Amino acid sequence: EKSKTSFFSKLSKAVAGKSKVDDEVLDNLEEVLVTSDVGVDTTLKVIERIEDRVSRDKYLGTDELNKILREEIANLLSETNKGVATEFSIPTDKKPYVMMVVGVNGVGKTTTIGKLAYQFKKQGKKVVLGAADTFRAAAIDQLQVWADRVGVPIVKQDMGSDPASVAYDTLKSAISKDADIVIIDTAGRLHNKVNLMNELSKVKRVMQKLVGDAPHDVLLVLDGSTGQNAFEQAKQFTKATEVTSLAVTKLDGTAKGGVVIGISDQFQIPVKYIGVGEGIEDLQVFNKYEFVDSFFK
Amino acid sequence: MFDNLSEKLDGALHKLKGHGQITEINIAETLKEVRRALLDADVNYKIAKEFTNNVKEKALGQDVLNSLKPGQLMVKLVKDELTQLMGGDAVGINLSGTPSVILMSGLQGSGKTTFSGKLANFLKNKKTKNPLLVACDVYRPAAIDQLHVLGEQLNIDVYSDKGNSDAVAIAKAGVAHAKANGHNVVIVDTAGRLGIDEQMMNEIGNIHAAIAPSETLFVVDSMTGQDAVNTAKAFNDVLDFDGVILTKLDGDTRGGAALSIKSVVDKPIKFIGTGEKMEAIDVFYPERMADRILGMGDVVSLVERA
Numbered sequence A: 001e002k003s004k005t006s007f008f009s010k011l012s013k014a015v016a017g018k019s020k021v022d023d024e025v026l027d028n029l030e031e032v033l034v035t036s037d038v039g040v041d042t043t044l045k046v047i048e049r050i051e052d053r054v055s056r057d058k059y060l061g062t063d064e065l066n067k068i069l070r071e072e073i074a075n076l077l078s079e080t081n082k083g084v085a086t087e088f089s090i091p092t093d094k095k096p097y098v099m100m101v102v103g104v105n106g107v108g109k110t111t112t113i114g115k116l117a118y119q120f121k122k123q124g125k126k127v128v129l130g131a132a133d134t135f136r137a138a139a140i141d142q143l144q145v146w147a148d149r150v151g152v153p154i155v156k157q158d159m160g161s162d163p164a165s166v167a168y169d170t171l172k173s174a175i176s177k178d179a180d181i182v183i184i185d186t187a188g189r190l191h192n193k194v195n196l197m198n199e200l201s202k203v204k205r206v207m208q209k210l211v212g213d214a215p216h217d218v219l220l221v222l223d224g225s226t227g228q229n230a231f232e233q234a235k236q237f238t239k240a241t242e243v244t245s246l247a248v249t250k251l252d253g254t255a256k257g258g259v260v261i262g263i264s265d266q267f268q269i270p271v272k273y274i275g276v277g278e279g280i281e282d283l284q285v286f287n288k289y290e291f292v293d294s295f296f297k
Numbered sequence B: 001m002f003d004n005l006s007e008k009l010d011g012a013l014h015k016l017k018g019h020g021q022i023t024e025i026n027i028a029e030t031l032k033e034v035r036r037a038l039l040d041a042d043v044n045y046k047i048a049k050e051f052t053n054n055v056k057e058k059a060l061g062q063d064v065l066n067s068l069k070p071g072q073l074m075v076k077l078v079k080d081e082l083t084q085l086m087g088g089d090a091v092g093i094n095l096s097g098t099p100s101v102i103l104m105s106g107l108q109g110s111g112k113t114t115f116s117g118k119l120a121n122f123l124k125n126k127k128t129k130n131p132l133l134v135a136c137d138v139y140r141p142a143a144i145d146q147l148h149v150l151g152e153q154l155n156i157d158v159y160s161d162k163g164n165s166d167a168v169a170i171a172k173a174g175v176a177h178a179k180a181n182g183h184n185v186v187i188v189d190t191a192g193r194l195g196i197d198e199q200m201m202n203e204i205g206n207i208h209a210a211i212a213p214s215e216t217l218f219v220v221d222s223m224t225g226q227d228a229v230n231t232a233k234a235f236n237d238v239l240d241f242d243g244v245i246l247t248k249l250d251g252d253t254r255g256g257a258a259l260s261i262k263s264v265v266d267k268p269i270k271f272i273g274t275g276e277k278m279e280a281i282d283v284f285y286p287e288r289m290a291d292r293i294l295g296m297g298d299v300v301s302l303v304e305r306a
């Protein structure tokens, strides 16, 4: 709260009675955005847009500037985040609706799956989890704990087995159980490891043997404290698996997760969920205005 | 995505050609590119600013200006400055005490458990120690199992107490277990926590007080962005840690967090993690890190072209 007022009061002092945003304001804005991990490119883009609008609309007071600011940043997200969804909802025309969750190591994939399963189960949906991280020590046990917590079935094999085969088994089991939603956990992998990225494409192909258009959603999980490397992550995972949505985790910390603005803008992928803690309820549907506001807090 | 700094500097330095001397004006463009590169590499905003200001001071004040091309000088200045900031003399791990007690700390998912395994393995094989791993993460699902799986893979003993939710008590019992069983190193794995989570920071503070480690390590994901400074500071305030571990450097992150953390807490970076396997541990080389942050795979060729 304190720094919020100080940013906006600085802002108002610097722009009072001016028809042009001066360098001091822009410097302040740059600092806020860059320190939120928005990145230099996207920051420059925002600043350009603000300058344009201010010279066109003859900006008057801080309130307007504040509004313009929020709008312009949120606009970068708007192309892909049209709906103001507040519910955890998934299309009902696919059954089972297959989600595959991907991302680099330790970002929060498995935890997010547990939280999602909980939300869907709460809606009365039949959920099946697939433990296709067969690599990391005790990854299967971890997903098992989540499955038990939520009370949903899990399909698994031994550590070291073929992830594609686990995914296949999971779909098969889900179909036979007439399940609504399948969520496949995958091992964390750095996007520059070609073999591991190819493995993901294979998991996808194998699932398509059972459900032609699976996966219906490829959810890329990004750690909210990640900096500019998240761009490369989005790029490479999109290349390997055609990512269709994003989740940003760990936003309960001090990191702002601003890098997703540029990512969402550049790759036209909507941000769907944010993780705000380690508990089962700590997942929220993404709200772009709240997200943007958090930069100025 | 990341344009190579050397290419950018090349462009900027082109303008310096023929000047022979660095002035406030002709250096501005170059400094802007350097700052941009640092920000793209996730160096903290304020630190990047300070850094370029320092470099400017040095560049302007140099007497050797006339004997070197300004381009060469700039590259060398920036790289030396970065290297020096991140380096100092290599500091090894403190293995005093019987047993020597090592405490791991860090944010969620940074790589603490994996690194605990790697370090135990390293000390066993390279220093002929007899380490014990202690599982104090009583929160994360299957965290204890994870450490046990690593212990089994490495043939290293793991102490845990599954029914117990008191991490401080487990840590103490772990050290006692090590003493009783002839282990000369104890590595205590802890749960991931946020620097602003008071309760959890108190817990690790209490663990620290209870076992008085000879070495407290802060484990950080090298992909971390601007927040690295806040987190490092929060952990350092509570633990006054002895060293930093940078993980996941097998990725393509530029790793500017290394510089940010070093600047803000002034603690040595002791090891790096370069993979998920237990052998993927290496000592930290400041100069390599400087190259990496700047995106200069080949500084020499830049200097030759400048």
Ligand SMILES: Nc1nc2c(ncn2[C@@H]2O[C@H](COP(=O)(O)OP(=O)(O)OP(=O)(O)O)[C@@H](O)[C@H]2O)c(=O)[nH]1
Binding pocket: A103, A104, A105, A106, A107, A108, A109, A110, A111, A112, A133, A136, A139, A186, A187, A188, A189, A249, A250, A251, A252, A253, A274, A275, A276, A277, A278, A282, B108, B109, B140, B192, B194
């Ligand atoms: N504070 C906080 N911690 C989180 C959040 N989401 C996940 N975590 C924690 O982050 C750590 C890693 O989470 P995981 O779900 O295991 O991550 P993962 O991506 O599955 O990791 P790998 O499978 O090893 O690649 C755990 O300690 C989680 O409890 C979040 O939103 N906030």
Ligand SMILES: Nc1nc2c(ncn2[C@@H]2O[C@H](COP(=O)(O)OP(=O)(O)OP(=O)(O)O)[C@@H](O)[C@H]2O)c(=O)[nH]1
Binding pocket: A105, A106, A136, A188, A190, B106, B107, B108, B109, B110, B111, B112, B113, B114, B115, B137, B140, B143, B190, B191, B192, B193, B247, B248, B249, B250, B251, B272, B273, B274, B275, B276, B280
């Ligand atoms: N590629 C790569 N992956 C790593 C490295 N170090 C750890 N990991 C992976 O990162 C993920 C998280 O590692 P953990 O050791 O579980 O992290 P942690 O800090 O103990 O996590 P929490 O206990 O949940 O806070 C796992 O998938 C590890 O395999 C590394 O140096 N390189």
Ligand SMILES: [Mg+2]
Binding pocket: A109, A110, A111, A133, A139, A185, A186, A187, A188
């Ligand atoms: Mg996982």
Ligand SMILES: [Mg+2]
Binding pocket: B112, B113, B114, B137, B143, B189, B190, B191, B192
């Ligand atoms: Mg751990």
